[in-house]
Structures are given as C-alpha cells and as structure tokens.
Amino acid sequence: MRFLLDDEQREFARSLDAMLTAAGTPSVLRAWAAGDRGPGRALWGRLADAGVFALAVPEAYGGLGPLPVELAVACVELGRHAVPGPVAETLAAGVLLSGAGGPAAEEWLPRIASGGAVVSLRLAGHGPYALDADAADAVFTVDGDELRIAPGPGEPSASADPARRLFRPEAGGAVAAAGPGVRGAARAAGDLAGFATAALALGCGEELLRATVAYVKQRTQFGVPVGSFQAVKHRLADTLIGLEFARPLLYGAAVELAGGTAGAGAAVAAAKAAAGEAAYAAARTALQSHGAVGYTEELDLAWWLRRARPLRDAWGTPSACRARVLAG
Amino acid sequence: MDLAHTARTEALRSEARGWLREHVPARPLPSLETEEGFAAHRKWEALLHTGRWSAVSWPEEYGGRGADLFGWLAFEEEYWAAGAPGRVSQNGISLLAPTLLAHGTAEQRARVLPPMASGEEIWAQAWSEPEAGSDLAALRSRAVRTDGGWLLSGQKTWSSRAAFADRAFGIFRTDPGASKPHHGLTYLMFGLSEPGVTVRPIGRLDGKPAFAEIFLDEVFVPDGDVIGEPGQGWRIAMSATGDERGLTLRSPGRFLAAADRLKDLWRRTGDPADTALRDRVADAVIGARAYQLFTAASASRFAAGASLGPESSLNKVFWSGYDIALHETALDLLGPDAELADTAWAEGYVFALAGPVYAGTNEIQRDIIAERLLGLPKGRH
Numbered sequence: 001m002r003f004l005l006d007d008e009q010r011e012f013a014r015s016l017d018a019m020l021t022a023a024g025t026p027s028v029l030r031a032w033a034a035g036d037r038g039p040g041r042a043l044w045g046r047l048a049d050a051g052v053f054a055l056a057v058p059e060a061y062g063g064l065g066p067l068p069v070e071l072a073v074a075c076v077e078l079g080r081h082a083v084p085g086p087v088a089e090t091l092a093a094g095v096l097l098s099g100a101g102g103p104a105a106e107e108w109l110p111r112i113a114s115g116g117a118v119v120s121l122r123l124a125g126h127g128p129y130a131l132d133a134d135a136a137d138a139v140f141t142v143d144g145d146e147l148r149i150a151p152g153p154g155e156p157s158a159s160a161d162p163a164r165r166l167f168r169p170e171a172g173g174a175v176a177a178a179g180p181g182v183r184g185a186a187r188a189a190g191d192l193a194g195f196a197t198a199a200l201a202l203g204c205g206e207e208l209l210r211a212t213v214a215y216v217k218q219r220t221q222f223g224v225p226v227g228s229f230q231a232v233k234h235r236l237a238d239t240l241i242g243l244e245f246a247r248p249l250l251y252g253a254a255v256e257l258a259g260g261t262a263g264a265g266a267a268v269a270a271a272k273a274a275a276g277e278a279a280y281a282a283a284r285t286a287l288q289s290h291g292a293v294g295y296t297e298e299l300d301l302a303w304w305l306r307r308a309r310p311l312r313d314a315w316g317t318p319s320a321c322r323a324r325v326l327a328g
Numbered sequence: 329m330d331l332a333h334t335a336r337t338e339a340l341r342s343e344a345r346g347w348l349r350e351h352v353p354a355r356p357l358p359s360l361e362t363e364e365g366f367a368a369h370r371k372w373e374a375l376l377h378t379g380r381w382s383a384v385s386w387p388e389e390y391g392g393r394g395a396d397l398f399g400w401l402a403f404e405e406e407y408w409a410a411g412a413p414g415r416v417s418q419n420g421i422s423l424l425a426p427t428l429l430a431h432g433t434a435e436q437r438a439r440v441l442p443p444m445a446s447g448e449e450i451w452a453q454a455w456s457e458p459e460a461g462s463d464l465a466a467l468r469s470r471a472v473r474t475d476g477g478w479l480l481s482g483q484k485t486w487s488s489r490a491a492f493a494d495r496a497f498g499i500f501r502t503d504p505g506a507s508k509p510h511h512g513l514t515y516l517m518f519g520l521s522e523p524g525v526t527v528r529p530i531g532r533l534d535g536k537p538a539f540a541e542i543f544l545d546e547v548f549v550p551d552g553d554v555i556g557e558p559g560q561g562w563r564i565a566m567s568a569t570g571d572e573r574g575l576t577l578r579s580p581g582r583f584l585a586a587a588d589r590l591k592d593l594w595r596r597t598g599d600p601a602d603t604a605l606r607d608r609v610a611d612a613v614i615g616a617r618a619y620q621l622f623t624a625a626s627a628s629r630f631a632a633g634a635s636l637g638p639e640s641s642l643n644k645v646f647w648s649g650y651d652i653a654l655h656e657t658a659l660d661l662l663g664p665d666a667e668l669a670d671t672a673w674a675e676g677y678v679f680a681l682a683g684p685v686y687a688g689t690n691e692i693q694r695d696i697i698a699e700r701l702l703g704l705p706k707g708r709h
Contacts (some may be wrong), residue, residue: 001333001398003624004632009329069329213702228705230691233698240697241642248621249614255331270614319603322610326591 003251005073013073016050020081026300032084033162037135040084041118047074047083048115056094056192061109063094068257072199072250079203079311082303084163086131088200088315089121092193093140096121099185100147104176108138121193122150122169123186126315130154133167140176141169142186148173161306187265193315195257195268198250198275201311205243205279208286208304212236216289232289239285242278249274269316269324276312276321283308331624333398340384340395341402347379348410357413359675361536366450366492369416373447381407382445383421385576386429390437391445397575397627404581409588419488420444420451422576424497427515431556431564440517452490452520454498454542455565457483462692465509465562469544471500471516477550478502480518483543486686490540491529495519499561506559513561517553524548534669534678575627575636577687578647580620586654586676587616593661608657615650622646638700641693648683648690655680 005013023046028039047053055071057063065071071091078087094112097105111117120136122129124143133139133153141148150169157166213236216227226232253267261267283305287294294301312318333341357372358365376382377391385400386392395403415421425444428437443449460467469482480500490496499513506512520527524547529537556564594609622643626636655677659666668674684690698704 001331001337001624002628002632003329003331003621004628005329209702213704217704224707224709225705227698228707228709230695230708233702233704234691234694236702236704237645237694237697240702241646244642245615245618245622245646248625249618251329251625252331252617252621255329267617270617273610274614274618319607322607322614323603325610325613326594326606 003248003255005069005251009070009073012070013077016047016052016074016077017080019046019050020077020083023081025081025083026303029082029084029163029303032135040135043083044085044118045115047078048113052078053090053094053115054113056091057109057113058098061098061105061113063109063113065094066257068195068254069251071196072254075196075199076203076206076250079200080207082163082204082207082307084132085118086120086136088193088196089131089136090117090119091196092189092315093119093121095192096123096140096142096147096185096189099188100177100182102177104147104149111137120153120167120169121189123190123193126190126193128168129157129166130169131167131314132165133169134165139167139169141173142182142189145179145182146175147177147182147186149176159310161303161310163303163307164310190315191257191265191268194272194321195250195253197311197315198246198253198268198272201272201279201308202243202246202250202275204304204308204311205239205246205275205282208279208282208301208308209236209239209243211301211304212239212282212286212289219291226289235285235289239278239282242274242281246271246274246278263328266325266328269321272316273318273321273325276316277318279308280312331621333402337396337399337402340393340399341406344381344384344403344406345410347381348406348412351375351379352410352412356411356672359536360414360416361489361532361534361538363492363537366416366489366538369413370447370450372413373415373417373450377446382417382447383425383441386425386441386445390441397630400576401579401581401623401627404579405584406581408579408581408585411585416489417444417447417450419453420449423453424451424517426576427497427555427564427567430567431515435552436555449494450489450492452487452493452496452540454484454487454490454496456486458485461486462689465513467499467501467513469498469500470504471502471514471549473502474548477548478514478516478554480516480524480544480547480549483541485530485541487540487542488686489538490520490527490542491538493520496542497555499565502558502561510562512559513565514558515555515561515564516549517555518544518547518549522547532678533681534675575623575630575640575643577644578651580616580623583616583619583647583650583654586651587612590654590658590661593658597661597663605657605660608653608660612650612654612657615646615654619643619647619650638696641688641696642701644687645684645690645693645697648680651680651683652677 032040052074054063055065055067117137120130120133120139122141130139139150151173152170154167154169219226249271253271256264256267357368360369383392384395384403457467471478497517502514503512524545526543530539532539658673
C-alpha cells in the first residue's frame with residue numbers, strides 16, 4: 001500500500017497552481033461573470049495544453065485517460081483558483097461520449113482532449129440545468145437511453161455564484177447515440193461529474209481556509225491579531241479537519257474509479273458529500289472570520305464564498321450522496 | 329497511489345480471521361470496567377497471547393509478530409469485525425510499550441514486555457493530577473533520590489482501570505528547581521501494590537468503579553524502573569503521545585466494525601421515511617471510511633520516513649467526535665431501549681463520551697492544530 005501522491009503527481013499540481021496563480025483568476029472571473037468569455041477560453045486553452053481535459057478522454061480518442069488520480073489533482077487546483085466554466089461537465093462528457101461511442105465520440109472527444117471544445121451537460125436525474133451552456137461548443141443531454149446534442153443553450157438563469165449561469169437546454173436536437181449503452185455511460189458520467197465536483201469543492205475550501213488564516217493573522221482587534229483568540233482558532237482548526245478528512249475520501253474514490261470496482265459510485269458519493277460539506281463549512285468560517293468585509297464584493301474572497309455552496313449541491317447533493325452510500 | 333496490501337499483510341489478515349473465528353467468545357464478556365469483567369478480559373489477553381495476537385506490532389522476541397503498521401491496521405480490522413472483546417491491556421501495549429521500545433533498556437524490555445503481552449501484568453497510566461489536567465506540566469508529584477532509586481510522593485488521578493491494574497507508569501518531578509515546568513521531570517514505572525501506594529476507585533459517570541486516583545507516600549522505585557535519563561521525562565512522554573501513538577490510539581478497524589453494526593441496526597429497525605436519521609447513519613459509514621483512508625495516508629507517509637507530529641491532533645479530534653455521533657445515532661435508532669444501561673451500544677456510548685476529554689482534551693488538540701498546522705499566533709485567550 002502506498003496511499004500517497006507520487007512526485008510526478010505533486011509536480012503536476014504545483015505546475016497548475018503556478019500557472020493559475022500567474023494567470024490571476026479573479027480578473028478572469030469578473031470578465032466571465034460580465035459575459036466576456038475571452039479570458040476564460042484563453043485560460044481553458046492553457047489548461048488543455050497542460051493536459052487537464054485529456055485526463056478523462058481515452059487514448060483511442062486522443063486523450064491520456066482515464067486517469068482519475070491525476071484528474072482529482074487537477075480539479076483540486078482548478079477549484080483552489082475558482083477557474084470559471086463547465087469544468088466537471090466537460091470532463092464528464094469525456095466519459096459519457098467514450099461510453100456511448102459512435103460518430104459523436106469520434107467528433108467530440110479529440111476536441112475535448114485538445115481544448116478545442118468546451119462542453120456542457122444535462123443528465124436525467126441530475127437536475128434540469130446545463131452550466132454555462134452559452135459558453136459551450138455543445139450541450140449534451142441524456143434522457144432514458146438517448147444522447148442528444150441540444151439545438152440551443154436555452155433560457156439562462158442567474159446563479160448564486162455570478163460566475164456560473166444555469167441554462168435549461170432547448171428540447172429535442174439530433175440523437176447522437178441511443179441504446180442501453182447510453183444509460184450506462186450516463187451513469188458513469190454522472191459519477192465522474194460528482195467526483196470532479198468533489199475535487200473542485202475541496203480546492204475551493206482549501207483556498208477559503210488559506211485566505212482566512214492569512215486574514216486573521218493580520219487583522220488586529222483589542223490590540224492582538226484576531227487569530228490569537230481560541231474562538232477563532234478552534235473554528236479554523238475544525239475547518240481544517242473537515243477538509244483533511246474529505247481529501248482521503250476523494251483519492252480513495254480515485255483509486256476505486258481507476259480499478260473499476262463495484263463500489264466506485266458509493267465511494268464517489270462519500271467523497272462528494274464530505275468535500276461538499278467541508279467546503280461549505282469553510283465558506284461559513286471564512287465569512288464569519290472576515291467579519292463585515294467578508295459580506296461584501298470588496299475582496300476577491302467573494303468568488304470562493306459564493307461558489308462553495310453550488311459546488312456542494314451540483315452533481316449530487318449531500319443528501320442524495322448519503323442515500324447512495326447506504327445503497328452500496 | 330494504491331490501497332492494495334502486500335501478500336504478507338493479507339496472510340496475516342487471513343490467519344487472524346481464522347484464529348478469531350475459533351476463539352472469540354460467543355457471548356460478550358462482562359464490562360472490563362468491573363472487577364469480574366476485568367478478570368475475564370485478563371483471561372482473554374492470555375488466550376490472545378497463546379495465539380501471539382496480543383501485540384502483533386512488537387518484535388517476535390517479546391511475544392509479537394513484528395508486523396508493520398499496515399499489518400497492525402489489517403489485524404485491527406479483523407479483530408473488531410470479529411466482535412472480539414475490548415483490550416484491557418491497551419494502555420500498556422499502546423503507550424508504555426512503544427516508550428520502552430524507543431527509550432527503554434534491553435533489560436527493561438525483556439522484563440516488562442512479555443508479562444504485558446500475556447496479561448499477567450496489566451498497566452495503568454498515571455499522568456493527570458488534581459492540579460495538572462490539560463496543563464500537564466504543572467504536575468507536582470515528586471520523586472526524591474534515595475539509595476538505589478527514588479521515593480515517589482504525591483497524587484495521581486483519572487487513572488483508567490487503576491482500581492484493578494497491577495502496575496502504573498507516569499512522569500514525576502525530580503528537579504523542583506528546574507527553570508521551566510516541563511524540565512526536571514522523570515518517567516517512572518511502579519507497582520500499584522507496593523508499600524505506600526493507596527488506590528481509591530472513583531465511580532465513572534455510569535457508576536462503574538475501575539477509574540481511580542492513586543496516592544503515593546514515599547513509594548520506593550529502583551533505578552531500573554526509570555525509563556530514559558532522569559530529567560528527560562517530558563520529552564519521552566511526548567514522543568510516545570506523538571507519531572505512532574496518533575495512529576495507534578484508536579484503530580480505524582474499531583470504527584469500521586461499529587459503522588457496520590450501525591448500518592445493520594438501521595436496516596433492521598430504521599424507518600425508511602426518516603431521512604434525517606438515514607443521513608446520520610450514512611455519515612457514520614462515510615466517517616469510518618474517511619478515518620480508514622486518512623490513517624492509510626498517514627501510515628504511508630510514516631512508512632516513507634516522514635514524521636507525523638501535530639497531524640495526530642487532527643486524528644484525535646476527528647475520531648473522538650465521530651465516536652460520539654455514531655453512538656448517539658445508534659441510541660436514536662433504539663428508541664425506548666436507548667435508556668437501557670447494559671447494552672453494547674449504551675456501554676459504547678459512555679466510553680465514547682470520554683473521548684474528547686482524555687489523551688489531551690480536544691480544546692488542547694485544536695490549539696495545537698491552529699498553532700502548529702495553521703501557523704496562528706500562540707496564546708490561549
């Protein structure tokens with residue numbers, strides 16, 4: 001047993017972190033929220049160059065995957081930097097299309113792997129919305145055993161996170177694949193989306209905690225840093241515990257996905273529930289520990305604060321995940 | 329990154345499973361916090377020892393199997409899954425023995441470890457004092473130099489199962505003039521029936537009598553029962569509470585087995601419409617797996633040569649809170665039977681309630697996490 005990331009995986013995380021730090025995601029997020037997708041698409045291009053979107057696409061279609069451990073490593077970093085766009089959806093489409101096969105797989109998978117396509121997704125049983133469908137080159141929908149390409153993004157609704165927009169894709173569209181294989185592929189894609197979202201949530205929570213620790217060390221009240229008060233310290237300690245015990249569930253699920261074990265779906269659900277709850281708890285802690293300024297848009301922190309709860313609920317609410325864990 | 333065990337670990341697991349299937353008592357033993365139960369658990373330790381299962385991680389020469397951490401974790405999973413009795417020798421095996429293996433002499437190891445493994449000598453810890461709880465370094469009990477050894481005087485308290493145990497270990501002040509409170513302390517072992525020792529049982533919250541305070545009046549301890557150098561007691565005690573101790577204090581196997589039993593209870597008695605309770609059962613299952621995997625990651629780092637240090641505080645706060653939540657969920661599933669005192673769930677609940685208090689309160693652990701892992705300013709206000 002060696003339940004640790006290897007040197008190469010850690011280096012992959014470091015290089016993504018360095019690239020995203022240099023890119024400065026808050027300005028990309030502001031543009032994305034204002035409807036300017038240019039900086040976001042440029043950033044996605046660089047992530048694709050680093051190999052991120054190839055991780056869920058099989059080699060036969062020009063990808064590197066499936067590599068669930070590396071995929072978790074990447075999504076934690078993307079979550080840490082709050083990268084905008086349908087990340088989990090595009091990665092899950094890799095699993096959906098490779099499972100469904102046929103011409104749609106031939107057409108779209110190489111484009112996903114190379115970063116040429118941003119894709120959104122709506123799967124039956126996972127709610128009515130496709131994230132950022134207007135920014136996507138294709139929106140795939142699955143109902144029953146039919147996989148379709150939506151004819152248009154449909155009507156948008158504002159999200160609690162201004163850098164996310166939710167669309168109800170237009171009904172109909174060309175059938176891209178059909179049959180029982182589609183149903184299985186959609187199930188696997190739903191698991192992968194939940195897995196990727198768990199990793200994004202973990203990264204989001206890590207950044208919320210990091211920013212909060214930095215803040216309470218320099219914010220002074222009553223003549224001392226507020227981070228020296230036990231009431232503050234203990235809440236931050238509990239936040240760290242939540243994140244540190246979600247992390248092994250995420251990588252445990254990665255090992256099960258890689259091995260194709262029967263329990264992989266339940267393992268993903270456990271990771272999703274734990275990471276989603278831990279990230280949301282980190283957001284509550286961050287807001288409380290920043291005080292009034294945390295309740296404003298003045299700090300970049302707001303991008304992470306508003307994202308934690310949507311990530312907790314997307315692709316498997318905690319309650320749905322808990323039911324799945326018990327179903328085995 | 330993988331979770332596969334070596335063939336050696338799997339062989340140990342399968343041998344343990346076979347032995348436990350043959351030997352675990354069909355009916356639970358009486359509570360080990362009572363005189364009758366203590367004696368029954370001592371016999372169980374002797375039986376475990378005949379199969380060489382009482383201390384699998386020790387070297388073979390002392391009655392162990394030389395198992396590495398992964399072997400120990402696998403054994404523990406089998407042990408608790410088999411419904412085997414609680415370990416009355418836990419304090420000696422998980423606290424004193426690692427200290428002796430790291431800091432003791434060959435003579436001490438050869439003399440102390442075999443009877444500990446067989447249950448002939450059961451050890452109690454003697455750390456806390458009436459005025460030294462969380463602030464352990466404030467302890468006042470002293471050891472004064474005499475011919476060939478030391479004379480212990482003072483009072484120790486909250487000593488689990490000391491009412492029935494044979495011997496105890498703890499730290500004592502040997503240099504009252506030392507510049508700092510945690511200097512001038514010495515780690516010593518002593519017999520609980522030596523002249524000058526008075527053990528007074530203290531009823532626990534559930535009325536069981538094994539908890540005790542220990543009064544010491546010039547109790548003679550020979551030099552051979554000092555562990556490490558005099559004056560180094562704090563460092564030696566802390567090394568035993570750090571690293572491996574963080575991993576071995578409560579094994580994941582214990583919680584995996586308890587979560588399985590909870591899931592069974594929920595399947596048999598739970599109301600499917602009660603999704604709030606269902607979510608708590610799921611959290612117990614998720615938490616057990618999280619703790620198992622967290623421990624696998626820590627053990628992997630440890631095996632790769634890393635030192636764990638303050639990370640063990642994350643571990644302790646997690647499992648102690650988890651244990652209570654799990655038992656509360658079970659009691660809620662039991663409905664009117666939750667009030668019954670002598671069920672396994674009720675006993676487990678009372679045991680769990682102590683978790684956030686002992687082995688360093690969770691408040692102290694959170695201070696450690698905040699200051700040493702998050703880098704927040706020192707201080708307690």
